[in-house]
Amino acid sequence: MDMWYTEKHSENVGITMRVTQTLFSGSSEFQQLDVLDTLEYGRMMLLDGLVMLTERDEFVYHDMIVHPALFVHPNPERVLVIGGGDGGSIREITKHPQVKEAVLCEIDGLVIEKSIELLPQVACDIDGSNPRVTLHVDDGLAYIRAHQNSFDVILVDSTDPIGPAVGLFEEDFYRLVHSALRPDGIMVAQSESPFYHAQIQKDMYRNMRTVFPIVEMYQAFIPTYPSGYWSFAFASKKYHPVTDFKRERAAARTFYTKYYNEDLHLGAFMLPTFARENIAE
């Protein structure tokens, strides 16, 4: 059988991948979850039919949602991930020796369960083996409301602003994140594709700017995401991601990063003109 999975990025364009088998297909109370095996990208997790990660290119997303903030904050001891039930962000966070506690708050326990079972190289630090990691299967909003002034860095590792993640793109949510951060805290949130999602970006960055004094966009290429060109928002109370970045500290890291490095950190904030325009104030 010659089976192909096609994710349409709009009504008129999509990515198509040859699939060898379906490893899991089922629903939680929140969403549809599928794990497929593909020849080009290895195992692939889909939520409501959209690619969340593949084994071959997840290194880009997880390097880039984690390392910029953790190399800008001078002492990231307590880090929270909202969403991110696959565990990839937690895996990268725990590579930083200063981190004393990495907390995962994922609304959908099925994502955690199936990631541990089917994506063990991604979920390797949320399987109970890492004493610095704490898991909560809970709504991210409820969790941060109950944990004020608690975190150095909060990563919003969410799906698109449809379905269970819609509240994670609104001003009220950013106010809660701001309160859950310590006085010099940093939030990073995935912020969609500058090429396809200009209006979402415009709204999202406006919402963040009403709450945080420093808001900057940075970019990464992720082949299996719409357009391949993806972005992250860096929202911060005190530290600027470029002018407060200590290049030598990032260069002295003791672990390998296949995408991130101390030069790329700076280059990631140097945006094409059209991307700048999406979020112009």
Added chain:
Amino acid sequence: MDMWYTEKHSENVGITMRVTQTLFSGSSEFQQLDVLDTLEYGRMMLLDGLVMLTERDEFVYHDMIVHPALFVHPNPERVLVIGGGDGGSIREITKHPQVKEAVLCEIDGLVIEKSIELLPQVACDIDGSNPRVTLHVDDGLAYIRAHQNSFDVILVDSTDPIGPAVGLFEEDFYRLVHSALRPDGIMVAQSESPFYHAQIQKDMYRNMRTVFPIVEMYQAFIPTYPSGYWSFAFASKKYHPVTDFKRERAAARTFYTKYYNEDLHLGAFMLPTFARENIAE
């Protein structure tokens, strides 16, 4: 009729786009040429079934093959494009007021003819209307062999290293380009996807380094090219693309660039770790 065009980027992955009509389909002595109209990306030109450009994202490729070299060279008066029969590179070159002559040497006259007819916003400066532009329908190797010490910048705007462009990735070709450049000349060549084409990059950069003292890779996001992550080689006799770049000169440009800008110029040379490794010496 619900018609989709799918370009496979390997046996196991591809991009698929909804097509409204076929505007041209035919063969020259060199290759198959098709121009389709798509709903998401506008008109699209294919050579031997591979996407060369679309109206919606061609601005990225053409900004990035042209402007880095033309803002690094202090006085780019004579510029040659090898390949590039669609005219997009010539359009961007002629935006630079110092350019006295922009020469296009395209092997396939059918590409020029159909671009003028069907992609007028791309081919607007190769239709005979621009007195600074000269066209040659000729083999690029023969042309540069006959034009030694003649150009400030040479752009290799080629297809992939299969079919008519295979010779444009070899050491002998780079030696000819070197000789056709003036003593402070710069070559830029498209250099494939760091994500999919590691071996091609390794060979290509090794070949360039045997000929040019300065060889650097830079990157751009091109949604309709394989992986969306594309690269260019900057090979130079004298000027370094970063340390000899005059930011204020690029910032003072008098024309709009939707992708390129003076900050992005620097960021484009800050590569992910795996891309650096592809071309490590």
